Amino acid sequence: MNKFLRKIVVYFLITILTLTMGFYAGIKNAEDSNYQELNLPQLKEDVKVYRDEYGVPYIIAKNIDDQVFVQGYEITRDRTFQMEYYRSLINGEFSRILGESMIETDMALRDMGLKRAALSMLDKINPVQMKIIESYTDGVNAYLKDHIDNQAMELQLLGVKAKPWGAADVVAMGSIVAFSWALGGMFEELLRLKVHRNFGNEKALELFPVNYPPAYDFLKNVDHELIDNSASDNNILEAMVPILGDINTIFQNNLMSNNWVISGNKTTTGNPIVANDPHQSLEAPGIWYRVNLFLDDDSLTLQGMTFPGIPLITFGRNKYVAWGITAGLHDSTDLFYLKQNIDGSKYLVNNTEWIDFEYIETSIPVKGKADIKHNTKLSIYGPMIDTDEGEMAMRWTLHEGYARDQSFKSLIDFNFAKNVDEFHDAIRYLLTGFNFVFADIEGNIASQVSGFLPIRKIGNGLLPQNGSNGKNDWIGLVPYDDQYFIKNPITGYLATANERVDSREQFFIGESFALSYRDDRISEIIENGTDFEIDHNYISVEDNKRIQLDVKTLVADDLLAPVIDVLQSYKFTGVNAALVEDVVDLLSNWDHRLNKDEIAPTVYTTYRYMLTKVTFEDELGDMLDYYYYSSVRTLADWIKDNRTIHWFDDNRTSKIESANDMVISAMERTVNYLVSEYGEDIDNWVYGRLHRVYLIHPLNSVTSIFNIGGDPISGGIFTILSSTERGMRDDKIDFSSRKAPYFRFVIEVEPTWSNEWGAVSSGASGNPLSKHYSDAYESWVQNKYDLWLNNIDDIENTLTLKIFYTGGNSN
Numbered sequence: 001m002n003k004f005l006r007k008i009v010v011y012f013l014i015t016i017l018t019l020t021m022g023f024y025a026g027i028k029n030a031e032d033s034n035y036q037e038l039n040l041p042q043l044k045e046d047v048k049v050y051r052d053e054y055g056v057p058y059i060i061a062k063n064i065d066d067q068v069f070v071q072g073y074e075i076t077r078d079r080t081f082q083m084e085y086y087r088s089l090i091n092g093e094f095s096r097i098l099g100e101s102m103i104e105t106d107m108a109l110r111d112m113g114l115k116r117a118a119l120s121m122l123d124k125i126n127p128v129q130m131k132i133i134e135s136y137t138d139g140v141n142a143y144l145k146d147h148i149d150n151q152a153m154e155l156q157l158l159g160v161k162a163k164p165w166g167a168a169d170v171v172a173m174g175s176i177v178a179f180s181w182a183l184g185g186m187f188e189e190l191l192r193l194k195v196h197r198n199f200g201n202e203k204a205l206e207l208f209p210v211n212y213p214p215a216y217d218f219l220k221n222v223d224h225e226l227i228d229n230s231a232s233d234n235n236i237l238e239a240m241v242p243i244l245g246d247i248n249t250i251f252q253n254n255l256m257s258n259n260w261v262i263s264g265n266k267t268t269t270g271n272p273i274v275a276n277d278p279h280q281s282l283e284a285p286g287i288w289y290r291v292n293l294f295l296d297d298d299s300l301t302l303q304g305m306t307f308p309g310i311p312l313i314t315f316g317r318n319k320y321v322a323w324g325i326t327a328g329l330h331d332s333t334d335l336f337y338l339k340q341n342i343d344g345s346k347y348l349v350n351n352t353e354w355i356d357f358e359y360i361e362t363s364i365p366v367k368g369k370a371d372i373k374h375n376t377k378l379s380i381y382g383p384m385i386d387t388d389e390g391e392m393a394m395r396w397t398l399h400e401g402y403a404r405d406q407s408f409k410s411l412i413d414f415n416f417a418k419n420v421d422e423f424h425d426a427i428r429y430l431l432t433g434f435n436f437v438f439a440d441i442e443g444n445i446a447s448q449v450s451g452f453l454p455i456r457k458i459g460n461g462l463l464p465q466n467g468s469n470g471k472n473d474w475i476g477l478v479p480y481d482d483q484y485f486i487k488n489p490i491t492g493y494l495a496t497a498n499e500r501v502d503s504r505e506q507f508f509i510g511e512s513f514a515l516s517y518r519d520d521r522i523s524e525i526i527e528n529g530t531d532f533e534i535d536h537n538y539i540s541v542e543d544n545k546r547i548q549l550d551v552k553t554l555v556a557d558d559l560l561a562p563v564i565d566v567l568q569s570y571k572f573t574g575v576n577a578a579l580v581e582d583v584v585d586l587l588s589n590w591d592h593r594l595n596k597d598e599i600a601p602t603v604y605t606t607y608r609y610m611l612t613k614v615t616f617e618d619e620l621g622d623m624l625d626y627y628y629y630s631s632v633r634t635l636a637d638w639i640k641d642n643r644t645i646h647w648f649d650d651n652r653t654s655k656i657e658s659a660n661d662m663v664i665s666a667m668e669r670t671v672n673y674l675v676s677e678y679g680e681d682i683d684n685w686v687y688g689r690l691h692r693v694y695l696i697h698p699l700n701s702v703t704s705i706f707n708i709g710g711d712p713i714s715g716g717i718f719t720i721l722s723s724t725e726r727g728m729r730d731d732k733i734d735f736s737s738r739k740a741p742y743f744r745f746v747i748e749v750e751p752t753w754s755n756e757w758g759a760v761s762s763g764a765s766g767n768p769l770s771k772h773y774s775d776a777y778e779s780w781v782q783n784k785y786d787l788w789l790n791n792i793d794d795i796e797n798t799l800t801l802k803i804f805y806t807g808g809n810s811n
Contacts, residue, residue: 036803042069042138043807049074050799054786055764055772057802058292058795064300065135067293068311070805072139075289079308079766080144080152082285084162085698086309089179089243090114090172096365097160101242103372106364108239111376111383114179116360117398118172124406130167132412136311137165153767154699154706160367165309173309174407175398178332178432180244182396185333185461187237188512190387191626193463196222199619206647208630211500212508215460222463236385242701256280256514256722256739258548259324260495260522261437261445263488268540271750272439275544276315276324277741279722284695284708285773286742286762288315294792302415303756303788305743312415315745317756320418321440322747326496328433330451331460331510334474336381336393336467347379350470355380381467393467395474397431397452402477405452407431420446420487428480435496439749446487447494449501453478453509460508478507495522497720515633517554517718522547531591541755544746549783550720556592556604558636559611563663564588570664579680580671594719596688596712603685605716605735606674609728611635611666618651628727629717639663673733688712690735693723693781695762708762708774711781713737721783744785756788 045062047070052058057074061067076083088094092109094102125133141164151161196204201220210216256279264270280287288305291313295301304316315325338347346354358378363371377384381393397405406429413426419440427436433451454474459465465472484502486494498514525547529536532550534543568588572580583603590600612631616624638645639659648659655661678684693713697706715721722741726734740761748755759780765772779786789795 037806038803039806040069040073040142041807042142043805045807047805047807048796048801049803049805050795051764051802052789052799054760054776055770056290056292057764058294058789058799060294060296060792060795062296064295065131066805066807067295067300068132068135069139069142071291071293071306071311072136073143073805074139074803075291075306075308076140076143078764078772079285079289080147080162081154082698082766083140083165083308084152084155086173086176087163087165087169089176090118090169092362093365094243096367097155097158099367100369103364103366104239105242107374108236108385110362110364110374111236111385112179112182112394113376113383113399114172114175115168117175118168120401121171121405121408122167124403125167125171125408129408129412132311133167133170133408137167137170140165153769157699158367170309170311171408173307174411174432176307177327178398181327181329181433182333182394182398183237183240183244185331185512186335186387186394189335189462189464190237190389191623193389194623196463198623206645207627207634208511209634210462210511212460212511213505215462215508215511218459219462222459235388237387243698256498256518256717256724257326258495258497258518258522258720258722258741259326259435259437260493260526261324261439261447262526262539262544263445263492264443266492266526266537266539267748268538269748269750269755271748272322272443272445273539273541273544273746273748274317274322274324274437274439275548275744275746276326276437277548277744278315278326279724279740280742281739282693282695282709282737282742282761284697284706284762285766286695286760288742288760290743290758290760290764292788292795294795296792298792300416301753301790303753303790304745305760310411312411314411315743317747317749317753318415318417321414321420321423321438322749323414323423323436323438324745326435327498328435328449328451328501329498329510329512329514330433330449330453331462331508331512332397332433332452332454334395334454334456334461334472335387335464336379336395336472337390337464338379338381338384338393339468340391348468349380351468357384379467389464392464395454397454397477400452400474402431402452404429404477404480405431410450420444424448424485424487435498435501437494437496441749441751444488445494446485447496447501449484449509451483453483453507455507460511462511478509482506491527493526495519495526497522515630515718518720518722521550521552521554521720525550541746541748541757545744545757545785548720548741548744548746551594551715552592553594553604553716553718554592555608555632555636555718556590559608559632559639560587560592560604562636562640566660566663567667572664572668574668574672576668576671576675576680579675579682580667583671583682584667594687594714594716596686596691596714598687599682599685601687601716602674602690602735603670605687605691605725606733607666607670608632609733610669610673611662613728614650614665614669615647615662619647625727625729632718677732687735688714691716691723691725691737692735693737693740695777696738697768706768708777709781713740713781715740744780746785753790756790757785758788759783759785 043066047061050058092106095106259276262273293302301319302313304313306313340347360376379393381395382399385394410430417423427450430450431452436448439445455476497518499516499519500513524530525532567584594601648662649657693709695708713723715723717724723737724739743760745758760776761780763772763776
């Protein structure tokens with residue numbers, strides 16, 4: 001649907017709802033007027049807000065309190081519904097805005113306890129930090145009060161109003177990313193348990209390899225104790241489906257992002273360069289918000305991305321340091337099953353002591369209904385949650401109350417860091433596991449793994465463990481100074497792409513890392529310029545942009561290279577035999593780049609799925625859906641090194657199949673599938689016709705008119721320019737992509753900051769009627785970058801003043 005038609009439909013929908021539901025829509029214009037002057041008594045001094053061609057704010061203030069206040073006011077102007085949506089996740093209050101269908105989800109969220117954890121963190125926040133939080137929430141609440149009768153469109157359609165914000169809401173926002181990782185970690189424990197039960201330890205480790213030797217030894221010899229709790233009807237993971245998508249999406253929600261930093265010794269200008277492109281589920285509006293904050297005495301400059309509901313910036317640069325972040329995917333959660341007494345009121349600890357469960361009663365507001373009461377059941381290991389293996393305790397670093405757990409302090413400190421050493425110290429207090437790269441204007445570069453890593457007695461958290469016997473407890477945290485940190489490496493660069501960054505075997509950090517294909521590709525370009533027109537000794541900002549857009553997949557090298565000869569020498573039969581041979585020839589001449597205008601990427605992607613399917617469908621059954629990603633490296637190794645491994649034998653036949661049999665069968669299935677779905681004319685198989693990108697609005701289940709996208713996109717899950725297809729379900733491959741780099745930036749690190757470039761997938765505004773709702777998408781999907789204005793003079797000489805805030809003391 002084109003943008004004009006979408007707006008017409010939206011206007012029609014609003015009109016119908018206004019007439020039938022009797023509420024005041026209150027949307028006179030999609031935008032405020034070109035210029036406004038606002039007098040707000042909360043401000044000490046005047047503040048100027050400029051907006052660029054995409055509606056991105058540049059906020060110029062005279063003091064930090066006013067700066068953060070106006071940041072809160074302006075982001076609420078643009079993202080009121082989004083902020084209310086995420087705050088509902090934190091509080092477990094989706095039922096308040098979406099109705100009683102979300103009660104089970106809210107109960108699960110209450111049990112997960114993001115808001116409980118935030119409330120406990122408030123005691124650790126010092127007065128300086130609290131002042132920043134309060135200034136920000138004062139700005140948020142001032143906007144909500146000033147627009148009480150002109151709420152965000154979605155809230156008006158739903159017939160609810162945004163609630164005022166408090167300090168705990170801001171603090172809890174920082175846990176949203178960790179929340180989705182925690183769900184993924186729990187799911188992986190339960191999935192691994194099923195695999196070990198079904199196939200035994202040895203075969204399970206073949207399917208899901210483990211790199212950390214003590215963890216491998218444990219899983220190889222583990223004696224599974226029977227979980228004696230009955231299966232639950234209220235699976236916490238299923239309860240998350242309405243807000244996070246299907247379980248496969250939850251499981252693989254954070255497998256992507258790239259960042260790297262290149263020393264000035266390897267760049268054309270002699271200055272470091274920082275590049276970052278976080279890959280996330282694409283939403284409309286996007287999960288991140290671009291903002292520029294300046295104090296007019298030049299004491300503070302912050303440019304980059306922030307999360308709506310959190311002050312200052314999360315990604316980007318200050319006056320002295322630039323930084324990029326990827327997901328660390330560290331294991332910070334464990335599941336424990338507890339022996340309970342008959343009525344479930346007590347649980348056994350250390351096989352000797354029975355302890356009463358603690359209960360916390362809360363009230364869940366339900367739209368159009370009376371509030372309902374919910375009891376969260378707590379053990380010393382954490383909240384009791386329902387899984388398909390029964391009731392288990394969820395132990396999570398978020399709930400442990402560590403003295404070092406001061407994530408908001410980390411945010412403040414790295415926003416104000418003056419060099420890489422101060423930035424490194426700032427990360428010390430951050431609970432969530434990220435991989436940082438950063439550089440300062442003195443020319444230093446560094447990388448640091450953040451997050452709280454629990455030390456386990458045994459077991460390494462890869463399977464649910466017995467919590468009643470006392471043998472599987474946590475015994476502290478890995479000291480921050482022992483976590484991975486490197487400064488000014490001799491290689492001249494540092495890169496991360498969700499792979500295992502810390503290759504040491506000093507302690508257990510997890511086993512859920514992304515396969516290393518993207519990191520390998522980044523490294524081979526920077527180190528050698530492999531298959532890339534670049535002088536790898538002297539890399540420019542423009543080169544870094546092109547690296548971010550690279551779509552060569554090293555998976556094809558692994559999967560196709562060993563089998564092309566087999567496929568070319570085999571005489572195919574059947575109705576599509578001639579077409580199969582043509583397709584094999586096509587792949588043999590393909591350069592392994594997933595370009596949207598070519599046919600080979602469609603064939604390759606389908607073949608990747610079919611090779612996994614023909615190899616494992618006889619053994620894994622329904623579990624196969626969760627194995628399409630991780631199987632790639634395993635299959636590549638088996639095909640290359642061991643063509644007789646038992647997994648290739650189809651246990652549904654009397655024949656003993658080999659790797660070659662699976663290779664041939666997968667190719668036949670690939671072509672037959674593409675013919676059945678798209679016809680014999682292979683021009684209909686062009687990748688971009690099938691592989692299109694979509695940004696999905698939270699109300700997509702109600703209406704799709706707020707969604708953005710539908711354009712062809714290059715790349716795939718294993719390329720640097722990552723754009724993940726939705727995958728195979730019920731024997732159908734959904735090529736559409738809802739996960740890609742939400743934003744990209746490349747920043748040259750030097751005192752004038754005159755070479756900063758970026759692109760954002762969605763617009764600044766969350767209002768579907770605004771021209772800034774989707775205008776940035778057009779540039780992003782065409783792989784364009786925009787130069788950031790980086791100083792006050794250029795801003796005032798280039799942009800038009802949008803809003804002039806006068807403070808309470810102004811005349």
